[in-house]
Amino acid sequence: MTSFNQPVLLVEDNPVDVDLTLRAFARRKFANPINVARDGEEALGWLERWQGGEPLPLVILLDLKLPRVHGLEVLAQWKAHPVSQSIPVVVLTSSAEDQDIAAAYGLGANSYIVKPVNFEKFLEVADQIELYWCITNQAPR
Amino acid sequence: MDSCDTKKYEVRRQLLGASFPLLAFVLQWIFWSAIQPYVWFLFFPAVFFSSWVGGLRSGLLATASSTLLVWWAFIPPRFSFALERPTSAVSMAVFAGMGVLFSLTHERLRKANQATARALAALKASNDHLEERIGERTADLAQTVDALRASEAKYRLTLDSMLEGCQIIGFDWRYLYLNKTAARHNRRPNAELLGRTVRECWPGIESTRVFELEQSCMAGRAVHTIDSEFTFPDGHVGWFRLIIQPVAEGIAIYSEEITERKQVERALAESESAFRASFHQAAVGMAQVAPDGRWLRVNQRLCDIVGYPPEELLRLSFQDITHPDDLDADLGCVRQVLAGEIATYSMEKRYLRRDRGQVWVNLTVGLVRGGDGAPAYFVSVVEDITERKQAGEALQRLNEELEGRVALRTAQLEALNKELEAFSYSVSHDLKAPLRGVDGYSQLLEKDYGGRLDDDGRLFIRNIRSSAAQMHQLIEDLLNYSRMERRALQSVSIDLPALVRAVAAERSAELERGGVQLVVELPQLSLRADRDGLAMVLRNLLENAIKFSRTSRPPVVRIGARCEAGRLLLWVSDNGIGFDMKFHDRIFDIFQRLQRAEDYPGTGVGLALVRKAAQRMEGRVWAESAPGAGAKFLLEIPL
Numbered sequence: 001m002t003s004f005n006q007p008v009l010l011v012e013d014n015p016v017d018v019d020l021t022l023r024a025f026a027r028r029k030f031a032n033p034i035n036v037a038r039d040g041e042e043a044l045g046w047l048e049r050w051q052g053g054e055p056l057p058l059v060i061l062l063d064l065k066l067p068r069v070h071g072l073e074v075l076a077q078w079k080a081h082p083v084s085q086s087i088p089v090v091v092l093t094s095s096a097e098d099q100d101i102a103a104a105y106g107l108g109a110n111s112y113i114v115k116p117v118n119f120e121k122f123l124e125v126a127d128q129i130e131l132y133w134c135i136t137n138q139a140p141r
Numbered sequence: 142m143d144s145c146d147t148k149k150y151e152v153r154r155q156l157l158g159a160s161f162p163l164l165a166f167v168l169q170w171i172f173w174s175a176i177q178p179y180v181w182f183l184f185f186p187a188v189f190f191s192s193w194v195g196g197l198r199s200g201l202l203a204t205a206s207s208t209l210l211v212w213w214a215f216i217p218p219r220f221s222f223a224l225e226r227p228t229s230a231v232s233m234a235v236f237a238g239m240g241v242l243f244s245l246t247h248e249r250l251r252k253a254n255q256a257t258a259r260a261l262a263a264l265k266a267s268n269d270h271l272e273e274r275i276g277e278r279t280a281d282l283a284q285t286v287d288a289l290r291a292s293e294a295k296y297r298l299t300l301d302s303m304l305e306g307c308q309i310i311g312f313d314w315r316y317l318y319l320n321k322t323a324a325r326h327n328r329r330p331n332a333e334l335l336g337r338t339v340r341e342c343w344p345g346i347e348s349t350r351v352f353e354l355e356q357s358c359m360a361g362r363a364v365h366t367i368d369s370e371f372t373f374p375d376g377h378v379g380w381f382r383l384i385i386q387p388v389a390e391g392i393a394i395y396s397e398e399i400t401e402r403k404q405v406e407r408a409l410a411e412s413e414s415a416f417r418a419s420f421h422q423a424a425v426g427m428a429q430v431a432p433d434g435r436w437l438r439v440n441q442r443l444c445d446i447v448g449y450p451p452e453e454l455l456r457l458s459f460q461d462i463t464h465p466d467d468l469d470a471d472l473g474c475v476r477q478v479l480a481g482e483i484a485t486y487s488m489e490k491r492y493l494r495r496d497r498g499q500v501w502v503n504l505t506v507g508l509v510r511g512g513d514g515a516p517a518y519f520v521s522v523v524e525d526i527t528e529r530k531q532a533g534e535a536l537q538r539l540n541e542e543l544e545g546r547v548a549l550r551t552a553q554l555e556a557l558n559k560e561l562e563a564f565s566y567s568v569s570h571d572l573k574a575p576l577r578g579v580d581g582y583s584q585l586l587e588k589d590y591g592g593r594l595d596d597d598g599r600l601f602i603r604n605i606r607s608s609a610a611q612m613h614q615l616i617e618d619l620l621n622y623s624r625m626e627r628r629a630l631q632s633v634s635i636d637l638p639a640l641v642r643a644v645a646a647e648r649s650a651e652l653e654r655g656g657v658q659l660v661v662e663l664p665q666l667s668l669r670a671d672r673d674g675l676a677m678v679l680r681n682l683l684e685n686a687i688k689f690s691r692t693s694r695p696p697v698v699r700i701g702a703r704c705e706a707g708r709l710l711l712w713v714s715d716n717g718i719g720f721d722m723k724f725h726d727r728i729f730d731i732f733q734r735l736q737r738a739e740d741y742p743g744t745g746v747g748l749a750l751v752r753k754a755a756q757r758m759e760g761r762v763w764a765e766s767a768p769g770a771g772a773k774f775l776l777e778i779p780l
Contacts, residue, residue: 016575
């Protein structure tokens with residue numbers, strides 16, 4: 001059952017991608033709040049907030065190439081921390097490199113999705129993520 | 142005669158001697174009337190004979206007895222020892238004196254006789270001994286004469302059969318004797334020479350040195366020895382050693398053939414001089430070295446190499462001028478050679494020159510042993526390899542430098558590669574995000590504001606989006622290309638027909654849409670190769686073939702392969718537009734296009750990717766084509 005007050009955390013440094021992602025999700029009248037972290041450091045900062053009682057996100061959409069702290073490093077720390085280790089992480093990135101895919105799954109990523117350049121396809125992907133991770137999938141609370 | 146008989150004889154003689162006065166007394170008694178007054182008439186002879194026969198003692202006894210008998214019987218007064226007249230005493234004294242003198246004289250005579258007899262006996266004995274000795278000596282002499290005869294016969298035989306030639310020439314220069322060997326040496330029968338003179342036998346001999354010596358020997362009795370070469374009337378040439386010595390008959394000439402020895406000597410001399418020449422004129426250093434290391438003989442080249450004059454070098458040993466670091470190795474080899482473990486050795490070593498510089502040489506050493514097997518000397522051949530060594534060292538330095546540069550360059554390349562990876566990474570992440578923006582906002586623009594745009598505005602938006610798509614494709618191809626460069630190859634077993642089917646299936650929609658006739662003719666073979674690389678090649682070649690044959694009616698694409706000489710040859714051909722072979726090399730370069738993009742869309746990366754994949758599989762790719770005649774792309778990789 002989807003909890004409507006549970007947010008989604010989007011970790012993405014590119015403002016265009018942030019805007020397009022938010023628009024894609026908005027098209028579906030998606031009710032859950034979307035929090036955005038604009039770099040690796042900010043993303044890791046959410047750990048303290050969660051420890052302080054802020055609700056855990058339904059899913060985290062994580063870009064890999066981030067300023068300050070790399071996405072894989074962020075992933076590693078979250079998956080190593082008892083508070084965050086059970087949160088589903090979907091790597092959403094432009095890279096289709098084998099080594100990135102292998103590294104991400106190796107660190108405990110729950111899914112790896114390559115961001116399409118074509119906007120129609122991007123919308124499709126956003127739809128699928130929303131459908132699966134926010135509605136179908138039961139995330140820990 | 143023994144001593145007993147001698148005594149008896151002596152006694153009888155004395156009795157006989159003593160008897161004469163009695164006999165004279167009896168006769169004078171009888172004939173006294175006729176004899177008187179001569180009282181001593183018969184007694185003088187009686188004493189004489191008595192001493193003669195009986196000797197001194199018998200004479201003295203007879204004298205005494207006669208004196209007493211006459212005094213008593215005949216001197217007046219008769220039959221008394223009285224004296225009438227003093228003269229009677231005188232006559233008695235005279236008689237007694239005479240008697241003593243007779244006795245002494247006879248005794249001396251007898252002794253003289255005895256000495257004479259003894260001397261005679263000794264003389265006789267001596268004579269006998271002498272005769273005996275003469276007999277012996279005569280027998281000896283006879284033996285000696287026999288032996289001499291035998292010896293002479295033997296001597297003759299020896300002369301006859303000895304290996305040296307022997308000829309005896311008389312004082313008249315006629316041949317007296319020649320042995321068998323002489324005949325052989327003279328190369329004519331002895332009968333031709335015997336009895337004839339040397340001059341007759343050998344016309345022209347007077348002018349020779351040999352004849353001169355013969356004359357000297359004949360006249361001066363001097364011994365000569367000469368080695369001489371003779372040319373015989375039959376043309377034969379031979380060397381002989383002649384010993385000319387005086388003998389009783391004249392001179393003897395002993396000859397020994399030394400032609401072979403002379404030939405050997407000459408050969409030896411030639412070989413020695415050849416050796417000397419090659420030793421001294423050799424382009425390499427040569428030396429004879431004593432077993433203890435002293436230089437025994439050195440050539441000029443060796444002196445040049447080590448920078449010593451010969452006389453100075455000959456006072457040193459090889460140890461003195463060997464670089465200390467190379468000495469042990471050399472001495473080790475020397476020991477092995479001396480021990481007979483190895484016959485020769487060769488080594489590269491350094492000599493210290495007289496000017497303290499060092500010279501690299503290649504040394505080859507062999508040992509010459511004497512007749513008794515003991516080491517006589519080493520023969521060393523020394524070659525100056527300083528230049529080669531320096532060149533070698535320079536080469537090594539160069540090599541090291543080069544290796545250093547290669548290492549540096551490799552490090553640089555690795556850094557560059559890392560940079561390239563980082564670049565590709567950035568491209569894949571960062572280049573796509575703006576494109577997504579362009580495409581996304583273009584669509585949003587068209588969707589949300591399309592109603593406010595005219596047809597041109599909407600065309601512009603479509604062009605923006607198509608450019609973005611093209612840009613995206615370019616980025617993806619570039620990423621593939623760089624990935625092909627960077628990825629690790631995996632050699633796996635591949636079922637080639639299955640792989641081709643899989644690749645064709647990926648393109649089935651395009652094949653169907655273009656009505657392409659795909660003909661696959663493959664032998665059933667499996668090989669070990671990089672699956673992704675091979676798939677990439679097939680995929681791109683197939684895409685290419687479909688693309689460039691789409692105007693043909695119908696388009697036909699053929700895929701074939703065969704194995705030859707451990708290599709796989711795989712080809713994809715089409716009946717499309719083909720190309721001019723002058724562009725052959727360019728078509729495999731990245732971003733090179735022969736056709737306009739609107740006619741045949743593409744990024745110009747596909748064939749570059751194929752070539753890159755082929756190279757990484759240690760193979761090659763090439764094409765055969767002509768404009769309008771289709772194209773055939775071939776891949777060759779090792780199995």
